[in-house]
Amino acid sequence: MRAVWRAARAAVRRRRLQTLVIALVTLTSTAAMVVALGLVDAASAPFDKAFDRQRGPHVVASFDPAEVSDAQLREAAREPGVEAAAGPYAQATVELPDGSMSFGLGTEITVVGRADPAGPVDRLDLWAGRWATRPGEVVLNRQSDWTPDDLGKRLPMPPGGPALTVVGFAFDLSRTADAWVAPGQIDALHPTATQMLFRFPDAQTDDRLRDRLATVTDALPADALTASRSYLALKHQVSSSARAYTPYLMAFGILGVAVAVLIIANVVSGAVISGFRHIGVLKALGFTPGQVVAVYLTMISVPAVAGCALGTAAGNLLARPFFGFVFTGPDAGVLHDTVSLAPWINAVTLLGMPAVCLLAALAPALRAHRMSAARAISAGSAPRAGRALGVQRRLAGSRLPRSVSLGMGLPFARPGRSALTLAAVVLGVTTVTFATGLATTMTRFGEAGRDAYQVTVYASNFKNGKEITPKHGDRELASLLGGLPGAAEITARAAVDVRLVGSAHPVILEGRRGDRPRLDSVLTDGRWTRGGGEIVAGSAFLRQNGVRVGDRVGLEKGGRGERVLVVGEFMESNARVVVADWPTLTALAPDEKPIGYHVRLRDGTDPAAYARAARAADPGIAPDVRDANAITQTVIGSATALTLMLAVVAALGVFNTVVLNTRDRRRDLGMLKSIGMTPRQVTVMTVTSMAVLGAMGSLLGIPLGMAGHHLVVPRMAGAVDLTLPAYMTDVWQAPALAGLALAGLVIAVLGALVPARRAGRLTVAEVLRSE
Numbered sequence: 001m002r003a004v005w006r007a008a009r010a011a012v013r014r015r016r017l018q019t020l021v022i023a024l025v026t027l028t029s030t031a032a033m034v035v036a037l038g039l040v041d042a043a044s045a046p047f048d049k050a051f052d053r054q055r056g057p058h059v060v061a062s063f064d065p066a067e068v069s070d071a072q073l074r075e076a077a078r079e080p081g082v083e084a085a086a087g088p089y090a091q092a093t094v095e096l097p098d099g100s101m102s103f104g105l106g107t108e109i110t111v112v113g114r115a116d117p118a119g120p121v122d123r124l125d126l127w128a129g130r131w132a133t134r135p136g137e138v139v140l141n142r143q144s145d146w147t148p149d150d151l152g153k154r155l156p157m158p159p160g161g162p163a164l165t166v167v168g169f170a171f172d173l174s175r176t177a178d179a180w181v182a183p184g185q186i187d188a189l190h191p192t193a194t195q196m197l198f199r200f201p202d203a204q205t206d207d208r209l210r211d212r213l214a215t216v217t218d219a220l221p222a223d224a225l226t227a228s229r230s231y232l233a234l235k236h237q238v239s240s241s242a243r244a245y246t247p248y249l250m251a252f253g254i255l256g257v258a259v260a261v262l263i264i265a266n267v268v269s270g271a272v273i274s275g276f277r278h279i280g281v282l283k284a285l286g287f288t289p290g291q292v293v294a295v296y297l298t299m300i301s302v303p304a305v306a307g308c309a310l311g312t313a314a315g316n317l318l319a320r321p322f323f324g325f326v327f328t329g330p331d332a333g334v335l336h337d338t339v340s341l342a343p344w345i346n347a348v349t350l351l352g353m354p355a356v357c358l359l360a361a362l363a364p365a366l367r368a369h370r371m372s373a374a375r376a377i378s379a380g381s382a383p384r385a386g387r388a389l390g391v392q393r394r395l396a397g398s399r400l401p402r403s404v405s406l407g408m409g410l411p412f413a414r415p416g417r418s419a420l421t422l423a424a425v426v427l428g429v430t431t432v433t434f435a436t437g438l439a440t441t442m443t444r445f446g447e448a449g450r451d452a453y454q455v456t457v458y459a460s461n462f463k464n465g466k467e468i469t470p471k472h473g474d475r476e477l478a479s480l481l482g483g484l485p486g487a488a489e490i491t492a493r494a495a496v497d498v499r500l501v502g503s504a505h506p507v508i509l510e511g512r513r514g515d516r517p518r519l520d521s522v523l524t525d526g527r528w529t530r531g532g533g534e535i536v537a538g539s540a541f542l543r544q545n546g547v548r549v550g551d552r553v554g555l556e557k558g559g560r561g562e563r564v565l566v567v568g569e570f571m572e573s574n575a576r577v578v579v580a581d582w583p584t585l586t587a588l589a590p591d592e593k594p595i596g597y598h599v600r601l602r603d604g605t606d607p608a609a610y611a612r613a614a615r616a617a618d619p620g621i622a623p624d625v626r627d628a629n630a631i632t633q634t635v636i637g638s639a640t641a642l643t644l645m646l647a648v649v650a651a652l653g654v655f656n657t658v659v660l661n662t663r664d665r666r667r668d669l670g671m672l673k674s675i676g677m678t679p680r681q682v683t684v685m686t687v688t689s690m691a692v693l694g695a696m697g698s699l700l701g702i703p704l705g706m707a708g709h710h711l712v713v714p715r716m717a718g719a720v721d722l723t724l725p726a727y728m729t730d731v732w733q734a735p736a737l738a739g740l741a742l743a744g745l746v747i748a749v750l751g752a753l754v755p756a757r758r759a760g761r762l763t764v765a766e767v768l769r770s771e
Contacts, residue, residue, distance in 0.1 A: 051235070090187070
């Protein structure tokens, strides 16, 4: 073994470039694989991970305190079928004034009296401030978008209600409450229910959860249970955005793993084949066939293991901020702090990647095992004719420059190596194509409707927790906004909660008055309203309520009702939203006032300048300039980063192939130089050999990327119940395809350029000395 180790160590030192290439490619590929596997794992079940981390309740149950006592509920929680329980907690429903909107709350909230955020079930994430421990304090359930000034503000309460100061913000994925107070404070809010939180061993379906809950409540009075909610419905709702990310993250993850494995196999097997001469020399010196194989496997393992270890460490360092970037969006509070690398990922890369390297080295090493010393030496140094020379002879009759014709035949000299390199380039082009289509779709998604209006002016403002009302009335305010410099169209918008006849789902009816912004870019079917009695519904509303364009539905508000015709469908993931003209809204809510005004500006007008002018004209309004879509930025940014990473790995695979080809053909290069080939011609020949693979990679990779786009994008939209307009998915026009055709060439040329220039600088003397 000592002789084996000495020979392997000497080979590692002598072949510095080969050792560096193996270490660099395995490092980069391992880091990419760590991130890729982490993406696949994180995207597979983000809600489940966050839910388990918080020990979320499988069932949130509300009981009538007049029918059942706290002692009876504690006794019921000890039933054998209960894994864990928390409560009882007194629960109150509080109707807040409009000022509560400054905290992101609605007009009606659920408040629970709870002593601390911990417990066996529903461990709250107290991420700002502290817990409410005394009367007069409240903790709000909110994910993000806060400032230190928010702590200490008063929560507006109804007249006669207790004054509550916000002392903290907690995040509860299970949404068991909108706010929490100390148990001593809840009585002042007049609780009407008692909350219990249950976890069960078997919680995979709604039927099983209902059966478990029925078992728990069997011993309680018949009317004790007033309401219950399963975590499965919440899972579908909360993880909808995460499900939208999952298809494309998994696509990138699978591509990353495939590219990494292909390139490692190419690097290692190529290094073994290029070392046949060294193997022959060892056999001539007396090494047994087994020792020769051991020497070569050890020589490959040293840089491979070092690269895998460093790559795993680098992948771990990159993964955390990268996941934070990828999962920053609508569900940031759910996912950002919960996604992490599972231990199995590091185990797979630390053990699996070196195993891949050894397996890739084993086949060619065993081939050398069976060779005699003379045959092994000749296999490593004899010139190769065969397919490459035959192709070059056929190309010599063309008008191509001789360096180009020679280069086009080189990939056929090592068909196995060329096939692995081509596969890596194909996957790189597939990634670029898929990412380009995805970015185009997301850009169009983010810009949809942006030409209709650029500024939204809300008809109220909040400063220091207090609401400031506009100085102008509704019509005066619309006229004021329309008279400011740069304004082209003003559309008033109001929203009112109504009920869909025959359904338990609440509906938000939006009414628009005035110029009505042109939102054809978000219309997916039918047309926009032209008068009263017509609505345009969001795609999620139509799906979840079983309604189609052309159907008539009934809307009710109080004692008023209106039969309306669905004339169109628009892109909207909120399943509650429908849009109507002003007469339809006022038929159900005659006294409803606009909550905001959409302002379309003339071309060249600065939206920020208009917002400042509007704010100066009336301090009681709140202008808001439309920013870029957060989901769009997240998807495009993460897709770009992943594409660059995989393209770099693919280019490293090309780099390695050129290094190995140059080493294999040193004698041929010396002969060509001796008969007058210039360094530039050698460089062109070498780059051309890889450009052929790059062109073939483009031809094969572009259709695969297009297929991936058509497969993934509809699933992303379907995850959030969206229907996309056709122009958002029909992104493959001739200019885009022409640009993508260069992707394989760019990857191949960038990977080949450095070793090709080095090959061009080889002198005849250097080649002869190596012989």
